[in-house]
């Protein structure tokens with residue numbers, strides 16, 4: 001008997017997949033999960049449906065319901081990793097889905113799940129029944145065998161000195177039911193939809209799977225079907241601030257009645273388009289009417305190499321329309337100096353808001369219209385009067401714990 005998985009269960013798994021990696025979620029979206037009691041499928045099996053252009057994921061109902069949620073997610077991630085790593089192609093020149101290549105591919109996939117995708121061995125395999133290098137080899141005699149080798153490496157290592165008593169396979173590996181061309185096309189398409197960060201993780205995974213064996217072709221399809229590509233970065237992160245300034249000016253322009261009629265030649269251009277230099281050219285603003293923009297550069301550590309660009313940017317914001325305040329900070333706020341600054345240990349965000357309020361009192365200025373903070377996110381809790389006016393430019397791998405949820409965040413590693 002066969003029946004479809006419920007929508008609720010599908011959604012729950014989809015949500016969990018995103019947590020491990022976007023590619024698992026994308027693959028799950030084009031997968032039909034079907035429960036079966038077919039004895040020939042004791043755990044799970046993936047095949048392709050050429051007509052529908054989707055994967056069919058047959059799951060043994062009794063087996064699956066005996067598992068915890070985390071163990072279930074592992075089964076799915078495991079199957080998808082076989083696809084991503086091209087195992088349907090790579091097992092063909094070895095022993096064509098025989099037991100040795102089956103163990104070899106499971107060693108790669110199970111290790112990848114825990115070392116690359118944040119799964120925990122004692123959670124996904126609490127009874128320690130699956131194939132791991134610890135139970136497949138005597139690692140004291142063969143310390144050269146570790147968890148970052150290719151399936152081909154494990155294959156020959158198993159032939160040479162694998163333990164006779166090895167673990168269970170997670171799935172049945174009926175890779176001949178996978179259409180290689182379709183798999184290759186799907187992976188290519190998905191890679192284009194992932195973020196640079198996600199593709200970077202996959203690229204490092206794939207690089208670790210290169211082997212000394214010459215890549216061959218089977219059915220006209222390369223073994224290494226999947227080469228994650230980073231998108232060409234075309235936008236500079238400075239554009240986040242420039243665009244904000246342009247937008248803020250065009251809003252201000254609309255607020256001013258009889259400010260300036262739009263030149264005739266721009267009549268058909270949408271009002272959302274930013275044409276501040278055209279419209280504001282002849283209008284002098286006094287300081288009180290200018291927009292207050294604060295820029296804070298974290299100089300405590302990894303972000304200091306952005307300092308020059310951030311500083312140069314502060315000089316390009318037109319001073320006749322904006323009051324631009326540029327500061328450096330770590331545990332205190334200080335004037336930026338190109339000749340070097342005292343850099344103490346640690347970073348504080350709360351001092352930024354305190355500094356702003358002190359300045360509002362002493363200089364009689366309004367609360368900032370925008371506060372841009374360039375940082376790696378490691379600071380302390382900040383409680384801004386208007387958190388939505390904070391724009392956090394975060395460097396690669398930044399923490400988010402201290403960033404108020406109502407404020408805006410940008411991952412500047414996604415920019416040039």
Ligand SMILES: [Zn+2]
Nearest residue numbers: 105106170171
């Ligand atoms: Zn497997």
